[in-house]
Amino acid sequence: MIISNTMIKEFIILRPADFPYRLMSLVGYFYNDHHLMNFYHAAGMELMYEQQKICYAIDEDNFYQLLKLKNTQEPHEAKYNWLVLKGIFGMPPGIEAQLKIENEEVLSSEQKNFFKKLLPLHRMIERGDELAIHVENDFSILHHFKCNDVFRNNGAFLSTISVTYLGTYDHPYSIINLWFDEENKLMPMSLKNNHEHSEQF
Secondary structure, X not given: OOOOOOOEEEEXXXXXXXXXXXXXXXXXXXXXXXEEEEEEEOOOOEEEEEEEEEEEEHHHOEEEEEEXXXXXXXXOOHHHHEEEEEEEEOOOOOEEEEEEEOOHHHOOHHHHHHOOOOEEEOOOOOOOOEEEEEEOOEEEEEEEEEEEEEEOOOOOOOEEEEEEEEEEEOOHHHHHHXXXXXXXXXXXXXXXXXXXXXXXX
């Protein structure tokens, strides 16, 4: 299978659970600031999706995407209008940035000190992206953030990611389930006995 970003070694389709795996290739690209993904099927079908949400699980070297089908004129089943993917990076983080938490008053002093450390990233965060970060020595708690803006600096200065703190969760799937609504009726991610179907793209 083919994907344009070689930093990503694997994609796992989480929802819908029975997505047909007769794929010839998967190509991700940008068009007019839109994140798009094309799925090419052996049956001759080409489904183009646009990224609606993304959450980077910083300590786990992976990310989760919510995709919405754009070319609905292609023959397909309605349940494939939305996808949830898990992407796994194939190399260690190569970027460092600092966090600026806009509502940091909701954090304890210990948490404030932790989040002042540099953040290792595989790719630069964009406005609207979400982050899930474990606090050191406590991997049972995920801290959830949403990016408000990115201030890119060159030379000796680090980029700064302005975020809002949204809360704590015990699993990335708890965050993903927040994405499901009346329009997107995908089945919630179960925290127990969940089977991920892996596809090497």
